[in-house]
Amino acid sequence: MVTKQFKGSPADADLRRADSLAREIFSDVANKWALLIIEALGERTLRFSELRDEVEGVSHKMLTQNLRMLERNGLVERKVHPTVPPRVEYTLTEPGRALRETVDTMCDWTHRYLGHIEASRRRFGA
């Protein structure tokens, strides 16, 4: 297995690295909560508590966790107002907004095919 690293050109290695990174990012982002958070943010700026109310069913922990992940990947910007009590606001960055558009499309898809899917489920139910 170790010998594998000697196969292929350096360019190949770069491609593999980019691929594995892309894969990692995809895995980060392709999850229910992350996508729902992005969708909820939209063009708005929301506080932590507003976001928790907006994203129905999300737990305190999941919200924090996903927000950190999204921040780390540069999809949301986190702005802390040093007041008391603290006020923390989240906004989509440009990459975040770009991703949001594809999420929108996915939501549209869901609604467009609601009927198909419901019917299919009934058929399958047998």
Add this chain to the structure above:
Amino acid sequence: MVTKQFKGSPADADLRRADSLAREIFSDVANKWALLIIEALGERTLRFSELRDEVEGVSHKMLTQNLRMLERNGLVERKVHPTVPPRVEYTLTEPGRALRETVDTMCDWTHRYLGHIEASRRRFGA
């Protein structure tokens, strides 16, 4: 809580039902493996074993499980050839292909912002 069902018109109830269904479908579909399977299928027809090779890292169990789910929702068609050994082929249906387009967009997004994200991660690393 039970009294809740008396509030709102029947039309409201329909909307809520559709929403919860949409939400459920979204949760089904917005997961790593489902999206990777859809992406792997693309325009092709693949056998179970081909799919397992194609979707890197997926386990036997996850593959079966997600394929069943996708079939149930009518996103993939499952065709069994009654030969021995059996031959089972999976193909995206029309709704499946429609969803695939948004997945494609998501993949494009991933690659377009690879740099941004990598940079953001380094910054965040602190």
Add this chain to the structure above:
DNA sequence: CAGGATCCTTGAGGATACTG
């Protein structure tokens, strides 16, 4: 070959309490 069934482990994720 496709895929169900079973067992087993790990970690996702909830609830709660505590801090700045």
Add this chain to the structure above:
DNA sequence: CAGTATCCTCAAGGATCCTG
């Protein structure tokens, strides 16, 4: 209010074995 830390539970998911 926002966030971290801790504990605890249950289910996601892997490995393995078995069948048509």
